[in-house]
Amino acid sequence: MATPDIAATSLAFSHTPHPAPLAAEARAAVLANPGFGTTFSDHMVSVQWDETHGWHQAEVLPYGPITLDPAAAVLHYAQEIFEGLKAYRFASGEIALFRPEANAARFNASAQRLAMPEVPEALFVEAVTQLVQADREWFPTVEGGSLYLRPFMFASEAFLGVRPSKQYRFLVIASPAGNYFKSGAPAVSLWVSEYSRAAPGGTGAAKCGGNYAASLVPTAEAFARGHDQVLFLDAVERKWIEELGGMNLFFVFADGTLVTPPLTGTILPGITRESLLALARDEGLTVREERYSLDQWRSDATSGALIETFACGTAAVVTPVGKVTGADGEFVIGSGGPGQTTQKLRQRLVAIQRGEAPDPHGWVHRIA
Numbered sequence: 490m491a492t493p494d495i496a497a498t499s500l501a502f503s504h505t506p507h508p509a510p511l512a513a514e515a516r517a518a519v520l521a522n523p524g525f526g527t528t529f530s531d532h533m534v535s536v537q538w539d540e541t542h543g544w545h546q547a548e549v550l551p552y553g554p555i556t557l558d559p560a561a562a563v564l565h566y567a568q569e570i571f572e573g574l575k576a577y578r579f580a581s582g583e584i585a586l587f588r589p590e591a592n593a594a595r596f597n598a599s600a601q602r603l604a605m606p607e608v609p610e611a612l613f614v615e616a617v618t619q620l621v622q623a624d625r626e627w628f629p630t631v632e633g634g635s636l637y638l639r640p641f642m643f644a645s646e647a648f649l650g651v652r653p654s655k656q657y658r659f660l661v662i663a664s665p666a667g668n669y670f671k672s673g674a675p676a677v678s679l680w681v682s683e684y685s686r687a688a689p690g691g692t693g694a695a696k697c698g699g700n701y702a703a704s705l706v707p708t709a710e711a712f713a714r715g716h717d718q719v720l721f722l723d724a725v726e727r728k729w730i731e732e733l734g735g736m737n738l739f740f741v742f743a744d745g746t747l748v749t750p751p752l753t754g755t756i757l758p759g760i761t762r763e764s765l766l767a768l769a770r771d772e773g774l775t776v777r778e779e780r781y782s783l784d785q786w787r788s789d790a791t792s793g794a795l796i797e798t799f800a801c802g803t804a805a806v807v808t809p810v811g812k813v814t815g816a817d818g819e820f821v822i823g824s825g826g827p828g829q830t831t832q833k834l835r836q837r838l839v840a841i842q843r844g845e846a847p848d849p850h851g852w853v854h855r856i857a
C-alpha cells in the first residue's frame with residue numbers, strides 16, 4: 490500500500506511525561522532481576538496512520554492501556570505485525586541499538602505482506618530512539634541485561650468487511666530483559682512437530698502475530714512432552730528443517746562447515762541469523778545456506794559428522810540444541826551441551842552488541 494507523500498522525518502513527537510513513574514526503589518528491584526517481557530518501562534510511543542494524513546500524531550506517552558473499538562479490524566482478521574530489537578547500555582554509559590535499520594526494513598516487508606502502510610525507516614528508528622531516551626533509566630543492572638523494544642502495528646479501523654484497514658496505529662513499548670543465556674546455559678531439547686508453521690505463498694517470512702497464534706498449539710504440545718521448543722519441518726515434503734517457533738537454526742559440522750536453511754519464503758529472515766552468517770564468514774568458516782533434512786541431521790549427528798546445532802534470535806541471542814525428538818525417536822547432538830563454535834559465535838556477537846569489540850559491519854547505532 491502506498492504511503493502518502495509525507496516527510497516522516499519531520500514528524501515532531503509530542504511528549505507527555507508519566508505523571509507517576511515507577512518509584513526509583515521499585516524500579517531498581519525490577520532492574521536487578523528483570524526476567525523477560527513481564528515489566529514495561531514508564532512510557533510508550535504511538536503514531537497514527539490514515540489515508541488522509543498518512544503518518545501523524547507522533548507521541549511519547551505514559552505507558553498504559555489503549556482503547557480500541559470492538560470492531561477494530563485487528564481483533565477480527567489479525568492484521569498485525571511486530572518487531573523485536575534490543576538497546577544496550579555500554580560500560581562507557583553510551584546507549585546503542587543493534588541494527589535498527591534492519592528491523593525497519595523487515596517491518597516494512599511484513600507490512601507489505603499484510604497489506605499495511607510502510608513506516609519510513611527514519612520514523613521507525615526515531616520512534617524507538619525517542620522511547621529509549623525517555624526511559625533511559627530503565628536499563629537492567631544485571632550482567633548481560635538490555636532494554637527489549639517491541640515496535641508493532643495493527644489495523645484500528647472499525648469495520649467488519651474483509652479488506653485492508655484504512656487506519657493503523659504504530660506503537661513501541663520497552664521491557665527490561667535479563668540474560669537468557671547465563672554462562673553454561675543448558676542446551677535445549679526440541680520436539681519435531683507434525684503441525685506446519687508456514688507454507689509456500691503464506692506468511693512465514695512476515696513477522697506477524699498470526700504466525701505465533703498458529704504456533705501455540707504445537708509449542709504447548711512440545712512443552713507437554715517435556716521439551717523446550719518446537720521445530721517445524723517444511724509443509725510440502727515434511728522433510729526439510731525450517732526453524733523453531735521464533736528462532737532460526739544453524740548446523741555445525743566436524744569439517745568446519747556451517748549450514749542454515751535458505752530463505753525461501755517460509756522462514757523468517759532473522760537479523761541474528763544474518764549477523765551470525767557474516768561473523769562466521771569473518772572467522773573463516775565455510776558457510777552455506779542450503780536445505781538440510783531431518784533424516785540427514787539424525788544420521789550426521791549419529792555418525793559424528795555434525796557436532797553442534799544452535800538456535801538464534803534477538804531475545805536469547807544463541808541457544809545450543811542438545812536433543813531432538815520426533816515421532817520416530819530421539820537423537821543427541823554432540824555432547825548434548827553447548828559446543829565450541831556455538832559459544833565462540835555467540836561471544837563474538839554479544840561483544841559487538843555490548844560495545845566491547847570493534848564493529849566492522851557498522852551494526853551498532855549509538856543514540857546517546
Ligand SMILES: *Cc1c(COP(=O)(O)O)cnc(C)c1O
Pocket residue numbers: 573696732733734735736737757758759760761762801802803804
Ligand atoms: C523474530 C523471529 C526470528 C528471529 O529473528 P531475529 O531478527 O534474529 O530476532 C526467527 N524466527 C521467527 C519465526 C521469528 O518471528
